[in-house]
Amino acid sequence: MSAESRAALSIRDLVVELGPPDSRRAVVDGVDLDLRAGRVHGLAGESGSGKTMTALAVLGLLPTPSRATGSILLDGEEILGLRGRRLSAIRGRRVAMVFQDPSASLHPQLTVGTQLTDHVRRHLRLSRSAARERAVDLLTQVRVPRPEEALARYPHQFSGGQRQRIAIAVALACDPDVLLADEPTTALDVTVQAGVLHLLRDLAEQRDLAVLLVTHDLGVMSAVADDVAVMRHGAIAEVAPREQLFTAPAHPYTRALLDALPDRIAAGAGTGGSDTTPEDER
Numbered sequence: 431m432s433a434e435s436r437a438a439l440s441i442r443d444l445v446v447e448l449g450p451p452d453s454r455r456a457v458v459d460g461v462d463l464d465l466r467a468g469r470v471h472g473l474a475g476e477s478g479s480g481k482t483m484t485a486l487a488v489l490g491l492l493p494t495p496s497r498a499t500g501s502i503l504l505d506g507e508e509i510l511g512l513r514g515r516r517l518s519a520i521r522g523r524r525v526a527m528v529f530q531d532p533s534a535s536l537h538p539q540l541t542v543g544t545q546l547t548d549h550v551r552r553h554l555r556l557s558r559s560a561a562r563e564r565a566v567d568l569l570t571q572v573r574v575p576r577p578e579e580a581l582a583r584y585p586h587q588f589s590g591g592q593r594q595r596i597a598i599a600v601a602l603a604c605d606p607d608v609l610l611a612d613e614p615t616t617a618l619d620v621t622v623q624a625g626v627l628h629l630l631r632d633l634a635e636q637r638d639l640a641v642l643l644v645t646h647d648l649g650v651m652s653a654v655a656d657d658v659a660v661m662r663h664g665a666i667a668e669v670a671p672r673e674q675l676f677t678a679p680a681h682p683y684t685r686a687l688l689d690a691l692p693d694r695i696a697a698g699a700g701t702g703g704s705d706t707t708p709e710d711e712r
C-alpha cells in the first residue's frame with residue numbers, strides 16, 4: 431500500500447509461463463503494477479512484451495496450458511488462481527474487459543438492448559423495466575446517439591467506433607471497479623480513436639473506475655493516460671506519471687520508444703479529440 435489511496439488492483443511479482451510443464455516459457459516475468467480508482471493507467475511496450483498476458487492473468491483467461499504465480503489483489507483480496515464460482519463472481523462484475531475487436535464482447539444475433547438487459551438482469555437481478563432504464567443510461571454514458579432506438583438494433587448496424595462504445599457499455603453494465611482495455615482503439619479509424627479514448631478517460635473519472643489501457647502505441651498514451659508503465663521482455667521497464675514519462679524518461683528503452691514517435695506526440699500533444707461523439711461515428 432502506498433501513502434495515497436489503496437490500489438483498486440495491485441499486481442505483485444506476476445509471472446506467467448506458457449506451455450506444458452516440461453517446456454514452460456515465461457512471457458510475463460515479475461510484473462508489479464498498481465491500478466487506482468479514477469485513473470487511467472497505460473501499459474505500453476512493443477508487440478510480444480507481455481501486455482495482453484498481464485491483463486488476461488487478472489481475469490483468469492490465460493491460454494492453456496499455462497501457469498501464473500505472484501499476487502493479484504482486488505481491493506485487498508487475492509484473486510490470482512481463483513476458479514469456478516469465485517472467479518465468475520469477479521469476472522465481468524468487479525473486473526471487466528474490452529478487447530481490440532468489439533465483436534469479441536458482442537453477440538452478432540442479439541439486439542444491443544437484449545445484450546445489455548440480459549447481462550444486468552442476470553447479474554444484478556433487476557426487473558425488466560429497471561434493466562431497460564439502466565441500459566439506456568449506460569448507452570447515454572458511452573455517448574451512443576439516440577440510445578432508446580439503439581436498443582432495438584443489432585451490432586452490425588453500428589460503425590466500428592459505436593460498436594466499441596457499446597462493448598464498453600456492456601463491460602460497465604455491472605458497475606465494475608476495474609476496466610481492462612486491450613488495444614481498444616487499434617482497429618478503429620484514426621478519426622474515431624480519440625473519441626473512444628476520451629470516453630475512457632471520462633468514465634474513469636465519473637465512475638471512479640480504475641482503467642488499464644493496454645496499447646503498443648505511445649501516442650494513445652499521450653492522449654489519455656494518467657500514468658504510463660512501459661513493458662519490455664515480460665517486465666516493467668519504467669512507470670511514471672504521463673508528463674514525466676514523456677518529458678524526462680528514465681529508462682533507455684522508453685527514450686528509444688519516444689525517439690521513434692512523431693514530434694507532435696512526443697511533445698505530449700496527444701491525438702486530440704473531443705468529448706462528444708464525432709459525426710462520422712454516427
Ligand SMILES: Nc1ncnc2c1ncn2[C@@H]1O[C@H](COP(=O)(O)OP(=O)(O)OP(=O)(O)O)[C@@H](O)[C@H]1O
Pocket residue numbers: 448457475476477478479480481482483484493646
Ligand atoms: N495463445 C498463446 N499461446 C502461446 N504463446 C502465446 C499465446 N498468446 C501469446 N503468446 C506469446 O506470449 C508472449 C506475450 O504475448 P502478449 O500477447 O502478452 O504480448 P503483447 O505485449 O500484448 O503484444 P501484442 O501487442 O502483439 O498483443 C508473446 O511471445 C506471444 O507470442
